[in-house]
Amino acid sequence: MQKEVLQKHACNIRRNIIQMVYDAQSGHPGGSLGAVDILTYLYFEEMDVDKSNVASLERDRFVLSKGHTSPALYAVLYEAGLLQEDLSTFRQINSKLQGHPNMNYVAGVDMSTGSLGQGISTAVGMALANRLDQSSHRVYVLVGDGESEEGLVWEAMMAAGHYQLDNLCVIFDVNHLQIDGKIEDVLNPMPLDKKAEAFQFHVICCDGHDFDDLQRAFDEAGKTKGKPTAIIANTIKGKGVSFMENNYAWHGSAPNEEQYLQAMEELKEGI
C-alpha cells in the first residue's frame, strides 16, 4: 500500500465531489466527503475491480446503501478510470449520474440505491448468490449510522448472521450526524458494535480516515470465517473542508461560489 498515492486519489475525489455538488447546486457533500477514504481504500486496495471486469459479475462488488452519497461513488469510479461520464452532468437532465445511483446506467454501480436500508438487504442477497455459485468474490456494503435507524438494516443483519455470510463485509460509516442533527439526539442507534455482535457478526472498529487502520480492518475481515464482518468506521462528516466538518447543515446542501472557492483551496494540497 502506498499511502501517499491513496491520499492523492482521495484528494482528487474530494475535489470532484465539491465540483459536482457545486455544479449541480444540489447533492450531499457532507456524507460524501466523510466516506471518501473508505471508498478509496476499497477501490484502490481491497476490491478486485478494474476496467477489464467492471461490466461483469465476476469480481468483488460494492453496494452504496447510503445512496445519497453518490458523488463519492461516482468520483471514486472516475478516479479509478471505471467511469467515463462527464461528472458535471451529475443530477442534470438526461445524465447517467442520477442523484441516487442507478445500476443500469453506470457499469460500476453494483446496485440501485437511495432508499435507506435497502442496499444492505440486497448485499445479503448478493453474498448468498456468491455462495451458491461457489464464487470467492466478496460483497462490501457501506451503511450510514443514521441509516441504521431503518429496521430493514437489522432484518438484513439478522439474515447475514443467520446464513453465516463470511463473504459479506458491512461497513458502518459512523459520523454521528443525520439531516435533523446529532444521531444521538434524533434517534440513538448506538452501540452499533454491540448490536452487530449480537446479530452474529465479527466486529472490527477502525478510523475511517486512516489507511493503515482501514487496511488492518479489511485484512481481518477477509480472514474471518463462519460469520459476516461489520467494520465500524469512525468518520468525520464533511472531512477535508473545514467549514463542512462535523456540521450537519452540510448533509444535503450545495456550497455557494465563495464557499466553493474556499473548499477547493483547502483541498488543493490534499489533507
Add this chain to the structure above:
Amino acid sequence: MAQETRNAYGEELARLIQKDSNIVVLDADLTKSTKTIEAKKACEERHFNAGIAECNMMGMAAGLAASGKTVFASSFAIFAAGRAFEIIRNSICYPKLNVKVCATHAGLSVGEDGASHQSVEDVAIMRSIPNMQVYVPCDQYETKAIIRHVAKEKGPCYVRLGRGKAEDVYREDTDFKIGRVNVLTEGKDVCLFAMGLMVQEALQAKELLKKEEIDAEVVNVSCIKPIDEQGIIDSVKGHKLAFALEEHSVIGGLYSAVAEVLIKTTGTRLLPIGVNDTFGESGKAKDVLEKYGLTAEHIVSAVKEELLKK
C-alpha cells in the same frame, strides 16, 4: 376438479427449480401456506427462508437477481405487495431485476383471518409500479402456465394467487396465450371481464342469465399489466354494457385497468363489481364473498338491473 392456485404454484415451482439451476426461491416463514415448501423438497439448497421479514426478503431477492439468479419470492399478498411495497419498487422494479413476487392468500377469500390479512389493494399497488407485470390466474392450469411464463420473462412480475380451491376453467392440455385476454364464451347482451376467482362466478352467472334470456360474454383477464388493449377493445365490440369483476378493490384493479382502455377508444358503459372501497371481515370464504357481493347471483342481479334501465 378443483385445486388451490397456490398448490398449482408449489407444484410448478418444484418442477421448475429442478429443471433450471438458476432459480432461487425465497419465503418468509409461510412455506407451507404459500406452497414453496414443494420447491424446498425438490431442491433444498436453493430455497431460503427469510423469516418473518418480508422487506428483507425482497431486498435479498433483488441482490440474488442482480447476481444473475431468477428469484421467486413468496408471502401473503398483504405482506408482499403491502409491507414490502417500497423495496419492490426501489430495489426490484427500478433496476428491473428478475424477481417474481408470487403472492398467495390474496383477496377476501382468505376468509377467517379477516380484514388484516385480506389484501384488496395489491393489484392496484403492483400495477402502478413501472417495469412490473401483473398476473392473476383463475385456476390450476392457468397458474402453472403463468408460472412457466414469468420464469421465462426477464424482469419483475407479480402473480396473485388464492387460498381456496378454484374450480377448473381450463384443461391440462389448454394452449394458453399468456398476456392475451381469453374469451371463454361469447354473448351479445353484456360483456363480463373477470379476474381470478370471479372468472368462475362469471361463468356461473352466464348460465343463470341464460334462463333470463340474457346472453353474457365472459372474458378472463389474467394479465392485468401489460393489459391486452386490443383484446379488450375486440371483446366489447357490439356491447353497450360491460362489467369488470374482481375480488379486489374497485379502485385501481381490474375495473380501473379495463376502464383505462375503454375510455380511450369505445363508448361502452363499464361498471365495477368488486370490493367497494371497504375492508373485509372474518368468515368462511364463501360467506364473506357473498356478503361483499362477489357471487354469480350478485352479478346476475347487477346485470339485470342495468339492462332494465335502458
